[in-house]
Amino acid sequence: MTEKKHHKHPEADSENQPDQAEAPEAQVVELETLQQRAEEAETKARELEAKAAENLDGWQRAVAEFQNYKKRVDRDRASDKAIMKGDLLKRVLPVLDDLERALQNRPADDPWSGGIDLIARKLQSILESEGLKRIEAEGQAFDPNFHEAISHEPADGTESGHVIAVVQNGYMLDDYVVRPAMVRVAR
Numbered sequence: 001m002t003e004k005k006h007h008k009h010p011e012a013d014s015e016n017q018p019d020q021a022e023a024p025e026a027q028v029v030e031l032e033t034l035q036q037r038a039e040e041a042e043t044k045a046r047e048l049e050a051k052a053a054e055n056l057d058g059w060q061r062a063v064a065e066f067q068n069y070k071k072r073v074d075r076d077r078a079s080d081k082a083i084m085k086g087d088l089l090k091r092v093l094p095v096l097d098d099l100e101r102a103l104q105n106r107p108a109d110d111p112w113s114g115g116i117d118l119i120a121r122k123l124q125s126i127l128e129s130e131g132l133k134r135i136e137a138e139g140q141a142f143d144p145n146f147h148e149a150i151s152h153e154p155a156d157g158t159e160s161g162h163v164i165a166v167v168q169n170g171y172m173l174d175d176y177v178v179r180p181a182m183v184r185v186a187r
Helices: 010-016 022-104 112-129
Strands: 132-135 147-153 163-168 170-173 176-179 181-186
Touching: 022 112, 022 170, 022 176, 112 132, 147 163
Parallel strands: 147 181
Antiparallel strands: 132 170, 163 181, 170 176
16 A cells, blocks of 8 residues: 655645735734723723612612611600500599599598508509609709699799699609699799
8 A cells, every 4th residue: 555645735825824914914903803892891891880889879778778767667666655655644643643632631540541542552553663753843943844833822932933832743654744743833
């Protein structure tokens, strides 16, 4: 067998490759195309980063607004609960007032007065356990936020504008005035 040697002709090689003068032009065009694509990609990346930052900012604001909303709802719910509780306790206060008046006018030898005193103390204890506090008024400076003046009277030994006597006790539930104290004020 005879081996055939295949020799490449230089002419055949030159047909497959572009002219050497054309090669740098093609490379320049290809390089410009790649640079243009890179610039477009960078522009697109910057746009996407800006959009992502905008979305993050919007998301953070929405989270903050939701947290503020939750706090406001919780605060409103606690306030509503205190007001409803105060309204209920306000309905019980006349009973306590009646018991206190009965104890002030009780006969000394009446065996029932001890029982009434016990009932009044238990009721007062229950109300205090619910957070109800008596407004201290006697001898204090008159404050329309806590006191309701029913009369202005001249009083010896009491400074003008101070409470002389408490006609009906006032009560508070936390910072909420359930009922102002009815007082007589020195003139």
